Amino acid sequence: MKNNRRDFIRKSLLGASAAAFLPVTMKNHTGNPVSAAPELPTRVLGRTGIRTPLISFGTAGINDTGLIKAAYNSGIKIFFSATYYGEGNNERILGEGLKGLPRDSFIVGTAVPEDRLDRRSGLFTTPFDINAYIKKADACLERFGMDHVDFFLFPYASKRDTIMNESLIKALEQLKKQGKTRFTGIASHGGTEEALKAAADAGIYDVAMIAYNFKIENKESLDSAIDYAVKKGMGVVAMKTTAGVFRDKSGQGINTDAAFKWVLQNQNIASIVSGMTSLEQLEKNLAMANNPELTEKEKKELGIVSLNPEYGLYCRQCGECLPQCPYNLDIPSIMRSYMYAYGYRNLTQALYTLEDTGVQENPCEKCSTCKVGCKSGFNVKGKIADISRLTSIPQEFLV
Ligand code: SF4
């Protein structure tokens, strides 16, 4: 069985016509055809009614359309991009990878940010501009080469006031009415409990993509917020599930299968959004999705990594460092950039994230001693010194 699946994926990756691999079709809840094989275990994504495999494809690191087709042909049906991945280039690649496939046989979502959102406070700095946001969404569709996506997500959602903002809600409603998206949602990296409850109360948001992994410390209250959202009909998918993949920048990895399985123990999480960049990773994820039970050995391994604060590249995005830094650095975003670089090994994404913070060279040189006490035990000053070097590398070396 395993070899058959492997052959299947490899043939697909080698560029054979996707149509040749299209399996027999069945109907989904809307009566549209959906590819039926190979079967992967699924869960329902809230009121969207979509049955999603336990693994979805996060496209942040892709530059290969063959891998997208291989994932599709091996049963993965949901693909997530964002306009800030490669400044829109990622949406182009994903659109190219899905080109020619029956539009009803896959689900595609993208996160469209709003420039007026201050990521430190989670609030809009100037009034939200509906027309400007819709133009951004139109540009996405053009890059995808599609007349609609399935999800438009509002990213960096953390504050109730922002999520409930009338103009933002109007813009999302218009996108739905104009048929440019089937569903809307939020993506939240931090402040997630507040974000989930607000999104569920607003009623317009169908899905939430949230950071969720074995390193979270507020599991009980976060689980309760997830439950609240699910009971109100939202579908929840999880990102940042491996907490940065590596224990530290030296590259000693964690057991990623165990990390995924830990997330899937929460039945309210419909799917994991895994950033895949290789065939090997795809195969490993598929094997995990077919056998998601967390073993005692895996639990123990995760426990060891989880308890030691020095292990892991994952910043909890709690924001407690923000008021401590006299230079008002956006430390949570800089730490995310650090994780993209040293964890996901995605330097382009790391640089874009860093550039958004306004950091150009090591901003910590002005301080002899760091005044920040990080909740995760990070040496914030040292990490900023490391990652800020990225700004001196010409962009063309990173693409
Ligand atoms: S205090 Fe530490 S964990 Fe919290 S946001 Fe700042 S760097 Fe991240």
Ligand code: SF4
């Ligand atoms: S060393 Fe850097 S992070 Fe720490 S207080 Fe100074 S500027 Fe802020």
